[in-house]
Amino acid sequence: MSAREQRTRASPPYRPDPDGTHPPLDSPGYRSTALRHPVRRPLTLPQSVTEITGPVLGEGRIGERDNDLTVQHPGEPIGQRIVVHGRVLDGDGRAVPNSLVEIWQANAGGRYRHDADVWPCPLDPNFDGVGRTLTDEHGRYEFTTIKPGAYPWKNHHNAWRPAHIHFSLFGRSFTQRLVTQMYFPDDPLFDQDPIFNSVPEAARSRLVSRFDMNRTTDHWALGFEFDIVLRGREATPFEDDDHDH
Amino acid sequence: MTTSSTLPSTPSQTVGPYLHIGLTWQDGPFVVPEGTPSSVWLRGRVLDGAGEPITDALVETWQCDEHGRFAHPEDPRSAEIDSGFRGFGRSDTRSGEYGILTVVPGRVPDRTGVPQAPHVDVSVFARGMLHRVVTRVYFADRPEANAADPVLSTVPRDRRQTLLARPSADGYTFDVHVQGEYETVFFDV
Incomplete structure (x- = not known):
């Protein structure tokens, strides 16, 4: 068998996510989806080597302070200091190591450092709201940041986004790529938020971090834990033949 | 290997x-370094x-x-790849279009060993999109390879042209x- 044939045979594909995992692209409650969802059904793309590989990024891309959003300026940002940590796992509970995690968020008042954000709440000169890190060999990541504020938007009258942090994950393959949002426990704004509620009900709690007393540091920061699960792989039918790997 | 239990995936959000503050990289567009001899710009709009x-x-x-090698540890030939070839590109559309500097990829087989036409996998994210959508770029000036491609052949004939990048002044559109x-x-991938 040539190396190429081995390659195409040896690597199992990733399991599809069952219905009820992700929000439908057509979610009328979130008005901006109206002209931004495909109407035709997607076709099935069998996973070839293009799909089971993916960018393995990060080495050289992470600065020393990139996972601490409170030390990126001469002064400290205003707001509740928090530690957000967790593991990136695949659907079989295996750690996803050495994988890029990117976050971005509003400041304590709910304002993003972005020229399109015109919500009249001050920018914080000591807060950019952008972080990145690599998971360690156990799939763990950690950020120190400020609890983001809620903010209003124009989806409907008196619409407010619950506090959230945007997360971008690469995993180890094109197939595992995920962009999502992490929320905070017991947010009273959940009920009226069409973005949070676009997720099928049974899956919503997976987007809510857990208050973590163990990682809350005396006189320093509140801890929140947020594990992220990316798609796992099919069991390989070839493993028995491959003892000589 | 046996799978005793599975964990449900984390749902996607927009x-x-x-x-841009989180996802735009200065070097995002460069799948290959600037000045790479056979490089082309892949550009286009995302339309609602x-x-x-x-x-x-x-x-x-x-x-x-260009030789069918992926910059990924599961490709046994990844060590032979020219340094600087990242394989990954990222561009926002603030200017009205995206732009990726790349090379036309080589051919790689599908899972059954059938050679695929040169293709680029694409994810599109946006405000108003609660999950990424995935598509593939094929190259309109490779008609023979495209005609034999096992994925394109599953696409209704009248829609195949939506997957073809057309030659332009500095690459493809x-x-x-x-x-x-x-x-x-x-595609569902």
């Missing part, structure tokens, strides 16, 4: 309108159902090099129609 360009979208690309009469073919 990148929202402020994606009214035909309006979406300016708060992000396009990401993934591909092999590939517009993504998220919705509408010319809606791009998207």
Whole structure:
């Protein structure tokens, strides 16, 4: 068998996510989806080597302070200091190591450092709201940041986004790529938020971090834990033949 | 290997309108370094159902090099890849279009060993999109390879042209129609 044939045979594909995992692209409650969802059904793309590989990024891309959003300026940002940590796992509970995690968020008042954000709440000169890190060999990541504020938007009258942090994950393959949002426990704004509620009900709690007393540091920061699960792989039918790997 | 239990995946959410602060990289467009001899610009718009360009979208690309090698540890030939070939590109659409500097990839087989035509996998994210959509770029000036491609052959004939990048002055043009009469073919992967 040539190396190429081995390659195409040896690597199992990733399991599809069952219905009820992700929000439908057509979610009328979130008005901006109206002209931004495909109407035709997607076709099935069998996973070839293009799909089971993916960018393995990060080495050289992470600065020393990139996972601490409170030390990126001469002064400290205003707001509740928090530690957000967790593991990136695949659907079989295996750690996803050495994988890029990117976050971005509003400041304590709910304002993003972005020229399109015109919500009249001050920018914080000591807060950019952008972080990145690599998971360690156990799939763990950690950020120190400020609890983001809620903010209003124009989806409907008196619409407010619950506090959230945007997360971008690469995993180890094109197939595992995920962009999502992490929320905070017991947010009273959940009920009226069409973005949070676009997720099928049974899956919503997976987007809510857990208050973590163990990682809350005396006189320093509140801890929140947020594990992220990316798609796992099919069991390989070839493993028995491959003892000589 | 046996799988005793599986964990449900974390659901997707939209990148929202402020994606640029978190996801735009200065070197994002460079799948290959500037000045790479055979490099081409892959450019295009992302259009909504009214035909309006979406300016708060992000396009990401993934591909092999010209010899069919992926910059990934599961490719046994990844060590032979020229340094500087990343395989991954990322561009926002604030200017009205995205732009990725890349090379036309080589051919790689599908799972059954059938050679695929040169292709680039594409993810599109945007405000108003709660999950990425996935498509593939093929190259209109490779008609023979395209005619034999095992994925293109599953696409209804009248929609195949939505997956073809057309030669342009400095490379190729590939517009993504998220919705509408010319809606791009998207894939479940």
